[in-house]
Amino acid sequence: MRVASGRTARLIYTWEARLRAGLPFAFIALAAVSASTLPLAGAEAAPAKPESKAAAKAEYVGSETCQTCHEDIFKAFQKNPHAVVDAGKRKKQWEGKACESCHGPGSKHAESTEKADIIQPAKIRPAEADRNCLGCHLNQVTQVGRVQSGHAHNQVACVSCHSIHAQKENPAAGRSRAAELNSQCASCHPSVWAQFQRPYKHKLPEGMMSCVDCHNPHGSFLPKSVAMSTGNEPGCLKCHGNKRGPFTFDHVPVQMEGCGACHLPHGSANPKMLTRHEVRNLCLECHSNVARPAAPVSNGLGGIPPAIHDLRSPRYQNCTTCHQKIHGSYVSRGLLR
Ligand code: HEC
Ligand code: HEC
Ligand code: HEC
Ligand code: HEC
Ligand code: HEC
Ligand code: HEC
Ligand code: HEC
Ligand code: HEC
Ligand code: HEC
Ligand code: HEC
Numbered sequence: 001m002r003v004a005s006g007r008t009a010r011l012i013y014t015w016e017a018r019l020r021a022g023l024p025f026a027f028i029a030l031a032a033v034s035a036s037t038l039p040l041a042g043a044e045a046a047p048a049k050p051e052s053k054a055a056a057k058a059e060y061v062g063s064e065t066c067q068t069c070h071e072d073i074f075k076a077f078q079k080n081p082h083a084v085v086d087a088g089k090r091k092k093q094w095e096g097k098a099c100e101s102c103h104g105p106g107s108k109h110a111e112s113t114e115k116a117d118i119i120q121p122a123k124i125r126p127a128e129a130d131r132n133c134l135g136c137h138l139n140q141v142t143q144v145g146r147v148q149s150g151h152a153h154n155q156v157a158c159v160s161c162h163s164i165h166a167q168k169e170n171p172a173a174g175r176s177r178a179a180e181l182n183s184q185c186a187s188c189h190p191s192v193w194a195q196f197q198r199p200y201k202h203k204l205p206e207g208m209m210s211c212v213d214c215h216n217p218h219g220s221f222l223p224k225s226v227a228m229s230t231g232n233e234p235g236c237l238k239c240h241g242n243k244r245g246p247f248t249f250d251h252v253p254v255q256m257e258g259c260g261a262c263h264l265p266h267g268s269a270n271p272k273m274l275t276r277h278e279v280r281n282l283c284l285e286c287h288s289n290v291a292r293p294a295a296p297v298s299n300g301l302g303g304i305p306p307a308i309h310d311l312r313s314p315r316y317q318n319c320t321t322c323h324q325k326i327h328g329s330y331v332s333r334g335l336l337r
Contacts, residue, residue: 057108058109059105062097063097064096066099066100069110076165077098082101083098085098086099102164121133126160129158133159150219151217161217181211182211185210185211198266214265215235222234234259243328248329251326251327253302261275262274262282280318284311287303323335325337
């Protein structure tokens with residue numbers, strides 16, 4: 001692990017940490033999920049049938065039958081991304097039956113017009129509703145971390161966020177609609193939204209960025225559903241690429257603990273969004289004057305500043321005036337330049 005390059009080291013570290021944290025269980029779950037849905041997730045396979053006692057005995061009648069009574073929905077649906085299902089361009093076995101791919105077979109309902117005879121995905125159990133959606137969407141890259149996501153664990157269903165019929169063009173909340181998306185996330189995460197009201201934060205309240213610039217709402221292999229960029233790097237590097245390295249002289253916590261060791265990306269009282277108001281308090285949390293453990297363990301956490309550092313003198317209080325390359329340096333072991 002020590003000889004691995006920065007990126008590989010991070011990768012190994014992440015996986016090692018997760019294995020220790022019990023990932024095998026998640027893995028088994030993942031394997032189980034994919035095993036049970038694999039035949040369904042293939043290009044030509046059917047998604048899991050939405051299940052309900054009511055619809056169980058019904059037959060498929062086709063979307064045009066639904067049109068006769070649900071004209072408005074049917075018309076609007078022609079601009080929905082799922083219209084390609086009706087057209088047979090994707091998921092061929094559902095050609096002409098797109099409505100029923102989510103609502104289940106509709107012959108009984110078409111006769112009775114009773115609500116009880118048709119499935120409404122937003123009204124059934126989240127696990128059941130999700131199984132149906134995942135019948136077609138499981139094999140997509142965005143969903144791979146789902147088994148670990150806080151949303152999957154807490155019954156936040158696909159349809160809690162995706163409103164299939166309400167949006168005409170695209171039911172996915174895209175980047176162009178950052179403000180709308182933020183308010184949706186904020187509706188369930190008010191305390192996180194409050195953090196964005198601090199003086200120094202990313203420009204979410206201004207609608208310039210959104211939660212999904214940093215999080216994958218479907219889950220991720222990084223903790224807290226933090227989005228990944230190029231492989232398993234933290235999503236921060238998508239925009240702050242100059243912090244990526246690999247550097248000749250790494251500042252260890254940047255590589256090993258990640259950006260969150262020093263920054264509060266949701267907002268902070270420090271202009272550089274640090275976890276502490278003053279820079280030195282942050283540094284001294286790790287570089288404090290703690291007793292050195294005996295060899296062969298080196299000098300503990302981050303080592304202590306050498307004696308030339310008179311911490312009472314204002315000159316030494318803003319550590320980053322000298323240690324400028326705090327994220328890693330190409331030339332200075334002491335991160336000075
Ligand atoms: C003969 C007319 C008719 C046809 C055909 C029809 N529906 Fe309906 N549907 C209705 C009516 C009326 C309601 C409202 C029932 C109520 O409010 O009690 C309804 C309600 C619904 C609901 C809401 C259920 C709920 O729990 O809120 C869904 C979903 C639905 N229909 C889907 C479909 C689909 C899919 C098809 C095609 C397979 C279809 N309908 C065909 C008349 C029809
Ligand atoms: C991708 C899955 C999906 C497809 C395809 C789909 N629906 Fe829906 N439908 C939903 C969901 C989810 C809801 C719950 C409300 C929402 O999220 O918009 C819903 C709600 C409804 C309702 C109830 C609306 C209400 O106001 O209560 C009707 C009626 C309906 N759909 C008819 C249709 C018809 C007709 C088609 C085909 C033209 C269709 N649906 C295709 C997922 C789907
Ligand atoms: C019959 C298969 C099928 C089912 C079931 C299905 N989808 Fe889809 N979905 C598709 C296809 C095909 C597209 C078109 C996307 C594309 O072009 O790749 C799509 C598109 C989408 C998009 C927009 C993607 C984009 O790139 O803009 C969202 C969001 C979505 N589906 C969510 C859902 C949800 C939520 C459910 C469950 C209520 C669901 N889907 C059920 C096949 C399905
Ligand atoms: C319907 C309510 C709801 C909505 C909408 C919602 N969340 Fe969540 N979210 C939850 C719940 C419940 C949890 C699990 C409890 C917790 O960790 O607070 C959670 C957890 C999380 C976590 C912790 C992740 C983890 O895997 O442990 C993140 C990050 C998150 N949500 C981001 C988002 C983002 C981004 C959006 C908007 C796209 C969003 N949430 C929308 C309810 C919601
Ligand atoms: C917490 C809210 C939330 C939940 C729960 C959620 N999604 Fe999404 N989904 C989003 C957002 C936000 C986007 C837009 C992401 C972006 O623009 O980067 C999205 C995008 C998508 C897309 C578009 C293509 C892609 O992969 O980015 C599909 C397909 C999709 N979701 C399907 C699903 C399915 C299926 C489920 C349930 C298993 C689900 N989503 C659950 C919020 C959610
Ligand atoms: C600039 C990147 C960034 C943005 C934008 C962002 N987050 Fe986060 N968020 C993070 C990081 C990094 C963590 C993980 C911190 C850690 O490791 O403890 C996190 C943690 C979380 C958590 C779990 C920890 C907690 O505080 O409960 C939730 C929930 C969450 N974010 C929700 C959101 C929501 C909702 C939004 C949009 C309003 C959002 N985030 C926007 C980077 C971001
Ligand atoms: C979508 C792009 C994007 C992502 C992803 C992103 N940032 Fe930023 N970040 C920005 C922009 C743009 C600014 C400048 C904001 C401003 O001027 O108000 C910024 C500013 C900052 C600053 C303050 C810089 C300064 O000079 O004021 C820090 C610290 C920071 N980001 C850390 C992070 C961390 C940590 C993450 C990951 C959790 C992250 N960012 C993810 C775009 C991003
Ligand atoms: C060991 C603590 C630490 C870690 C870990 C860390 N940073 Fe920083 N970061 C700082 C300090 C301290 C500053 C302020 C430097 C100054 O005072 O000029 C800073 C400043 C920044 C800035 C704004 C100034 C600049 O250099 O552009 C950005 C952007 C930033 N960090 C992003 C990140 C990202 C992305 C990560 C994760 C890859 C990260 N940081 C990890 C301590 C850290
Ligand atoms: C999360 C803990 C942590 C924080 C916070 C932290 N460091 Fe470090 N730092 C370390 C570790 C661990 C090392 C590696 C020590 C080693 O290799 O023995 C290190 C190494 C260094 C080195 C290089 C020492 C050498 O000879 O290799 C300097 C200089 C340094 N840190 C300065 C700072 C400054 C200035 C800050 C505040 C902006 C800071 N650190 C914040 C943990 C931290
Ligand atoms: C006036 C400039 C200056 C300031 C301010 C400063 N340092 Fe240093 N620091 C140095 C120099 C010079 C070295 C020696 C670098 C070398 O050996 O390459 C050093 C070395 C270090 C080392 C490495 C010790 C080792 O074992 O090699 C650490 C850790 C460190 N400083 C932490 C801090 C912390 C924490 C602060 C803020 C409280 C701070 N420094 C403020 C100039 C400064």
